[in-house]
Amino acid sequence: PSAMREVFLETPKVFWSDIGGQADIIRRLKEAVEWPLTQKESFERLGIVPPRGVLLYGPPGCSKTLLAKALATETGLNFLAVKGPELFNKFVGESERAVREIFRKARAAAPSIIFFDEIDALTTARGESEAGGDRVLTSLLNEMDGIESLNGVVILAATNRPDVIDSALMRPGRLDRLVYVRPPDRDARRQILLIQFAKMALDDSVNLEELADATEGCSGAEVVSICQEAGILAMNESVDIAAIRRDHFLAALSGLRKNITASMLEYF
Ligand code: ATP
Numbered sequence: 238p239s240a241m242r243e244v245f246l247e248t249p250k251v252f253w254s255d256i257g258g259q260a261d262i263i264r265r266l267k268e269a270v271e272w273p274l275t276q277k278e279s280f281e282r283l284g285i286v287p288p289r290g291v292l293l294y295g296p297p298g299c300s301k302t303l304l305a306k307a308l309a310t311e312t313g314l315n316f317l318a319v320k321g322p323e324l325f326n327k328f329v330g331e332s333e334r335a336v337r338e339i340f341r342k343a344r345a346a347a348p349s350i351i352f353f354d355e356i357d358a359l360t361t362a363r364g365e366s367e368a369g370g371d372r373v374l375t376s377l378l379n380e381m382d383g384i385e386s387l388n389g390v391v392i393l394a395a396t397n398r399p400d401v402i403d404s405a406l407m408r409p410g411r412l413d414r415l416v417y418v419r420p421p422d423r424d425a426r427r428q429i430l431l432i433q434f435a436k437m438a439l440d441d442s443v444n445l446e447e448l449a450d451a452t453e454g455c456s457g458a459e460v461v462s463i464c465q466e467a468g469i470l471a472m473n474e475s476v477d478i479a480a481i482r483r484d485h486f487l488a489a490l491s492g493l494r495k496n497i498t499a500s501m502l503e504y505f
Pocket of ligand 1: 255257258295296297298299300302303304396421429456457459
C-alpha cells in the first residue's frame with residue numbers, strides 16, 4: 238500500500254461561470270490545454286511545438302486554483318491535484334517515487350491535467366529536508382521531458398512566489414506558458430459579488446456598485462469572505478434576521494485586513 242493512494246483523481250465541479258472576470262486568462266488557458274489535443278495538424282503545419290505546461294502566477298486568493306479546477310471540469314479532462322509541500326511532507330522519503338507515480342497515473346488517465354499547486358515549495362524546501370528539493374525537481378523535469386509518453390497530459394502549476402521558481406522548470410517543453418492571474422479589477426469584483434449575491438438573502442439597502450468600488454485592492458477570496466462575514470454579522474444581530482443589510486457589508490469591509498500589499502505586487 239503506497240502513500241500514493243492519497244493522490245486522487247478528482248472531478249472538480251467548478252465551472253467558468255463560477256469565476257468572476259478573468260475572461261482573457263480563461264481564453265489563454267483553454268488554448269494552452271485544448272490546442273495540443275485538438276490542433277495537432279496546425280502545430281505540425283506551422284512547425285511549432287505545442288505548449289507543454291502552464292504556470293499560473295499571481296498574488297494569493299486570486300483564482301489560480303479555481304481556474305485549474307474549472308479547466309478540468311469544462312474540458313472534461315481528468316484532474317490530478319498535488320500540492321508542492323505534500324511532495325515533501327506526505328511522501329517523506331519517497332518523494333521521487335511519488336513524482337513518477339503521479340505522472341504514471343496521469344498517463345493512464347489521459348487526456349488529463351496534473352495540477353501542481355504551490356510549486357515554489359520545490360525550491361523553498363531545497364536543502365531543508367533529506368528528500369531534497371533538488372532530487373524532486375530533477376525527477377519532475379525528467380517526467381516532463383518524456384515527450385511521447387506524456388501525450389495527452391497537460392501540466393498546470395501555480396505559485397504566488399514566481400521569484401523563487403527554478404528557471405529550469407520554465408524552459409521550453411516544460412512550464413513554457415506563463416499566465417499572470419491578477420487581482421480582480423472592478424468589473425471582476427462586481428461579478429464575484431453577483432455570483433455570491435445569487436445565493437444570499439439581501440436587504441434592498443445593499444448596493445452592488447458601491448461594494449464593487451469599496452472592495453478595491455481585495456483578492457477574490459477576500460470579496461467572498463466579506464460576503465460571508467456580512468452574513469455572520471447579520472446573524473449576530475439576530476439569528477432570525479431575514480436579510481443581510483448594507484451596514485453589515487460595510488462593517489465586514491472595515492474589519493478586513495487586506496492580504497495583498499503593494500510590496501507583494503512588486504514580485505509580479
Ligand atoms: P493561493 O495562491 O492562495 O492558493 P489562489 O489564487 O489559488 O490562491 P483560489 O484558491 O482559486 O486562489 O481562490 C480562493 C477562493 O477565492 C475561491 O475558492 C473562491 O471562493 C474565491 N475567488 C477568488 N477569485 C475568484 C474569482 N475571480 N471569482 C470567484 N471566486 C473567486
